Amino acid sequence: MGSFNCFKAYDIRGRLGDELDEDVAYRIGRAYARYLNARAVVVGGDVRLSSEGLKQALVQGLRDSGADVIDLGMTGTEEIYFATWFLGVDGGIEVTASHNPIDYNGMKLVRSGSRPISGDTGLNEIRRMAEMIDYGPQAGIPGLYRQESILSAYIDHLMSYIDFSKLTPKKLVVNAGNGAAGHVINAIEKVFISQRVPVQLIKIHNEPDGTFPHGIPNPLLPENRADTANAVHAYGADMGIAWDGDFDRCFLFDQHGEFIEGYYIVGLLAESFLLKKPGARIIYDPRLTWNTEEIVTQTGGVPVMSKTGHAFIKERMRAEDAVYGGEMSAHHYFRDFGYCDSGMIPWLLVLELLCVRKQPLSTLVAERIARYPSPGEINSHLSDPQQAIQRVLDAYSGQALNIDYTDGISLSFDDWRFNLRSSNTEPVVRLNVESRADEVLMQQKTAEILSLLRQEG
Structure with missing residues (x-):
């Protein structure tokens, strides 16, 4: 039997057999339904070969608790x-291990309205109930089971974010990585064809395959x-899009096949929304900020900083009635999508922005990278993360114009800034640095801080 070590801070994820198996999945179903007193729950699973068996065990547990x-x-x-809030049910569970190794699987859980269930918002209690309760034969009537598709309604919702009349001829490479995204790409392609949208989708690794032949x-x-990147070159495409296994994150490549860091995508999406909804509030995380703050302010919006992590971003978006929230880690959240993250809405909005701005993606992004260069997030494995962070704080706090503790420590100076955060789950410190249009300064300060961090002993 699995060990219940599959319960993490934000979701359930573990190695098959010793951390997660069908018995654990069944118990999670029983505990989840009891914890929420759920009458109806939606479930789904990704393409992993273990997902269907785990899902059916989960389903049996849910039904045996009356859901x-x-x-x-x-x-x-x-x-x-989408289905959880669209159908108005009490909760939803996706069986997925996203981008984890092939011998892993897991679950992502939400309650009604697609509100997140994480450690301190129910996940720890569900674990306690799953471990402790002696689940014998179920007395009473088991819940009903039915299979349903909400694909058509979901695709209609995705299409509501863009104006077809603004789309000009474009060629896009789309790479599902043999994960779960292929059926959605096919459905979007059908809409484009039926509506005579002049956007061609060049599909690679589109067939779902739980053996992941391409990794x-x-x-x-x-x-x-x-x-x-190679397919963008080969087909002369205007943009490349690739997804992770459960496609809640998408990653964009420009027309040269160059990967675009997630930080700069946040700025593009903020601009896209503010062109449609002037004055809107935009949520962003503290790791890299100047580019997003400038774009939001200049485009007539209100930038609002939130602690990193989906539970914090979603909570802050609800409190602020923010239309969009973005993290540099490629998680993008949308008010009209139940405040949830989507890997499909971002590329549709960027596609529309390319058509409206009449510029290639490389041009749109190059301006922003030159203005606020950053090396991206750099991880350091350290024996004493807190002591290492204190060394950096001691070295720079006296010169800082501002010190912010929203998430880790952020120190700002006239022409550069940095953020340092400790991982919750491992002895890792994550560093992000950016400057004002000074690549050399950014590289110099990054090297300085890494040297201080890594002075072990």
């Missing part, structure tokens, strides 16, 4: 988010980007 179950079949995480889809790793 009706609507099974959406093979889905991405955001289809569960686990995780475009955040540089070694996993070549297929998308």
